[in-house]
Amino acid sequence: MSTAPSQTALNTRSEKTPPGEDRHFVTALARGLEVLACFRSGTRVLSNQELAERCRLPKSTVSRLTMTLVRLGYLTHDEESGKYKIGMATLSLGVGMLAKLDIRQVARPYMQELADFSQAMVSLGVRDRLSMLYIENCRSQAALTLSLDVGARIPIVTSSMGRGYLAIATAAERREIAERLGELDAWSQKDILNGIEKAVVEHQTLGITTSFGDWQKDVNAIAVGFQLSKNQPIMVITCGAPSFTVSKEFLLNDVRPRLLETVEKIRTAMGH
Incomplete structure (x- = not known):
């Protein structure tokens, strides 16, 4: 593997205008969407304080945002606990989006065939900010498979699905992701760049990306990223299972x- 990951995987700097400097960028809308994005799979209720910490915004700002989102039906407020959870307006958006993804229906029988052969879980996912979002799952009849469901999010750097995305993303997009991940201090910059480099090299040499204990120490998985056309998002199919199976x-x-x-x-x- 190359000793200079930043040159191979990140050989182009992003020239995108920072959001704060774009006169067409609506900051209030962006902040509201960031609040909604905090309610990830497994996180059902959050307080204003918890949302403020996750969004890195003043609590007073978050309070105004949650009040607005409650009035619009995107959040609901529990008076007893003082916390918030996803409202029906947000759920309807997700259901509508999934219903329009024809690829889920087309891919399902092929994914199930692979799941049955491998005795593992086969999943279809897309990028959602700095995570990968599961939009379809097929499981084998094996007693032990992964427990992730549609709507689950996993890391973009350490998972095979995330690496499948990074492998065919543009160099500018990879650089942007690396910079944003570095700001979160979730991984060291070296680990981030090495994960991206691993994705690019594996895709070039094997046609796939891997994660053997990198995301979770007891999970083995491989993935393939693909794009049906330039106008459609990158999607990834992954096949994984507990390493002892x-x-x-x-x-x-x-x-x-x-x-x-x-x-x-x-x-x-x-049709492609």
Whole structure:
């Protein structure tokens, strides 16, 4: 692997105008959306203080935002606890979005076929800010598979799905992601760049990306990122399972060619 990841994986600087300097950028709207994004899978209720800490905003600002979102139906407020949870208006947006993703219906039988062969979980995901969002899952009949469901989010740097995305994203987009992750102090800059470099190199040499204990020490997974057209978002299909049920050798030698074939079947079925 290259000893200079920033040159291989991040060889282009982003020239995007910072949001705060763009006269078309609506800061209040962006902040409201960031508040909604805090309610991730597994997080059902949050207080204004918790939201303020996650969004890095003053509590007074968050209070005004949550009050507005409650009035519009995007959040609901529990008087007893003083906390907030997702409202029906937000849920309807998500349901509407998923219903329009025809690829879910097209991909499902091919994904299920791969899940049955591998005795693992096969998932379809897209990027959501600095995470990967599961939009479809297929499980085998194996007694033990991963417990992630549609709507779950996983890290973009350490997971095979995230690396599948990074591998085919533009260099400018990879740089932007690396910079934003660095600001969060979730990983060291070296770990971030190494994760991106690993994704790019594996995609070039194997056609897939891997995560063997990198995201969770007891999980093995491989993934393929693809884009049906330039006007559509990058999507990723991943196949993973607990490491004590599926070895990395099995994933690389037996599952990898079938995963690549699954993506080609989906491309063909979608008319690409």
